[in-house]
Amino acid sequence: MSEDLDLILADTEDTMRKGINHLESELGKIRAGKASPAMLDGITVEYYGAPTPIAQVANVSVLDARTLSIQPWEKNMVQPIERAIMAANIGVTPQNDGVIIRIFMPPLTEERRKELFKRASAEGEQSKVAIRNVRRDAIEQVKKLQKDGMSEDAAKDAEKTVQDLTDKFIALVDKHLAAKEKEMMAV
Incomplete structure (x- = not known):
């Protein structure tokens, strides 16, 4: 039972990490006034x-x-x-x-910067939604294990671990967005 739980948690973290990697690549495509x-x-x-x-x-x-x-x-x-x-x-x-x-690269106008930041924010929001979907799926898997005989305490601990992972990766999304905003707003 424990190895199933470990597998669920490892898979959850891996999938969330892939979401962050996708966000990084999408943010890299949004130009911030610098050639890239x-x-x-x-x-x-x-x-x-x-x-x-x-x-x-x-x-x-x-x-x-x-x-x-x-x-x-x-x-x-x-x-x-x-x-x-x-x-x-x-x-x-x-x-x-x-x-x-x-x-x-022409210098960005204030209006264009705001437009690009909206696009970056939309990418960040998509990443957050994807991370929350991964959390939901992981918690469903934990509940299924609980029905199959896993103790309630172990299930609650696993759900807390999944929530902690979710919080960690959502904070990472916010950190990437803040860095991109700073890069865009720098003249």
Whole structure:
């Protein structure tokens, strides 16, 4: 019975951690006025008939705080990469010199910062909902174990442990959101 409980708790923590990892990757895609290669995550380009992430067909690097450089490994990929970035509508216009694509980050306006923070907050809220759903599922599993013969005290302890995990991960979400807000609001 105890090993079932340990498995439930380990699985709960692992799933909540995956939710935090997802939040981190989503927040990384939201630009905060600084150039970041993570902005291009999720943008694919047609490469020999297959949709391929830009990072797998070019070297993406940060030249300075506001400039991103994309150097395709094959010269014929410059135009398709530029078109893919334009189609992704990430709020920037790529500059192409025939060899390298540069993306200059314009400074964020106050209105745009607030809009981006709303998007970040929505991602945080989705993460909190996912974490609470994991908590609900774990508590249901604990109650099922209790029906199968686990003591009431052990079930209450397990539920408290699940709640503690939930609180810990929700605090982590808040911490990530606060850091992202600070990054966005810095001029």
